[in-house]
Amino acid sequence: MTPLIKPHPLFARLYAGWAGPALEKAGMGEHRRRLLDGLAGEVIEVGAGNGLNFRHYPPGVTRLVAVEPEPNLRRLARDEARRAPVPVEVEAARAERLPFPDASFDAAVVCLVLCSVAAPGLALAELHRVIRPGGQLRFLEHVRAESAMMRRVQRALDATVWPRLAGGCHTGRDTRTALVSAGFTLGTIDRFAFPRARVPLPTAAHILGTAVRPGPAGTG
Template sequence: MSFYEDRLLPYVINLAMRNRTLVPYREHALSAAEGRVLEIGIGSGLNLPFYTPHVREILGLEPSPRLLAMAQRAAKSTRTPVSLIERSAEAIPVNDASIDTVVTTWTLCSIPAAQRALEEMRRVLRPGGQLLFVEHGLSPDANVRQWQDRLTPIWRRIGGNCHLNRPIWTLIETAGFRITGINTGYAKGPKPMTFMYEGRALV
């Protein structure tokens, strides 16, 4: 791991994800979370203030120890019990069918093996459990997709393996989830970086 990835990137990610234009996405998606929640890529804990009393426990998975330290500080301000796990999502150290809600926000873009991670999320969800997601990814517009493909090799290097062109909808369905509701569209900002997928999927 390079000096940039280890020392600087966690703070760059934390700063970027504090963008206030992302708050409505967090509020809407997390309002549906319930029961025992597994948050994939909890980062610095920016989602924690948006969980409702319907959530009884939060497990936060995150591969970056520096981001986990930030999340630990954020967890002190929430009434919901929070447990943090330093691990990547391709191998989730949680029992089968033991989670009510999996949450992933702006995370699938950067997981090295996103398909495998989604299969793991499906494994740990109980029958009838839900995946709540907010992700950016592949645009339906051909000219924007061309820019996404051009920029992704460079963007990955500076953005912690962030892919601008992952087909989020397809990835989720291929992993065996049934999408029951989804909203798509551009958020504020450059179009190659801001085509959003927000929705809910069931096991």
């Protein structure tokens, strides 16, 4: 049974109507394409939002299960799924409690979501569980800054106003360490600033890469 999920209608409207389009205008679409390039088989995307990734999935994906807990974003994602180039099923669930059997998917995708889940360690443990051994986790996330000064800014924001204003988002999570702690083996990681701005933003530090659930491919 899917646990009760509290809606965030104001955040959903702001993200779908302003923040999401602003990110795309700044060039996020190209990063989304890089994130999804070469994926194939059965894929789960956790925290699919309003479905901005759907149009970028390659034709080798035979089934995409898109999990989104926020009801308003989930409704928009279902609209977007009808226009996707691959078959998409949009489901209501939390990242920390995925309603799927062990080793159900060839790959998983998280895109700008691990900053917002209540328990990222549990979410990554669930992703590790549902990916088949040898399968990939593709990730694109904003993360802890490299500079000590910006890290102090991130800590202050995360302890006060930012999560309340941004639907639970945290600016400074150490996602790379969390991936390793969850049992994933890290592949190549691209670290970059997005969007590029004269004044550094607390959410500018991003990583894009691949992690693997260890084990022989095709076993479970």
